[in-house]
Amino acid sequence: MRRPFTALIVIGATLGVGATALAQSGGSELSIDFQDGCLDHSRVVVKVAAPSDRAIEALSVSAHGREVLRLNGLSGEARMRVRLASPRGQVTVSGELAGGETFTRSRDYRGCAPEPTPEPAPQRNTRPEPTLTGGGEG
Secondary structure (H helix, E strand, O other): OHHHHHHHHHHHHHHHHHHHHHHHHOOOOOEEEEOOOOEOOOEEEEEEEOOOOOOEEEEEEEEOOEEEEEEEEEOOEEEEEEEOOOOOEEEEEEEEEOOOOEEEEEEEEOEOOOOOOOOOOOOOOOOOOOOOOOOOOO
């Protein structure tokens, strides 16, 4: 029973070291990471990392179809905060790598559902039940 558990720990540690080394070396592919989940505010964080062997010649970020940011000559990583008109909409990142290869990535966002308002606890009737009295001779 101990061997599979030990093997799992060794494999997990090896994969973790490999992923850390790859992240530190930059990676050979373009990386575009959009913020996950729904939005409870109107800002979105986008991370872009150029491939280690090429630069991004031109980068354009659009929100709701309007360009909000333009960068030229990006050779490392960039983290940007894009503001939307409301907590809903589309963010698009497009551009061109050195060598002429173009790219486009988009993500649609929606607002988070509002927290449900708690229902008030039902109030208990604190008055005593009426007692029936009476009767008599009939």
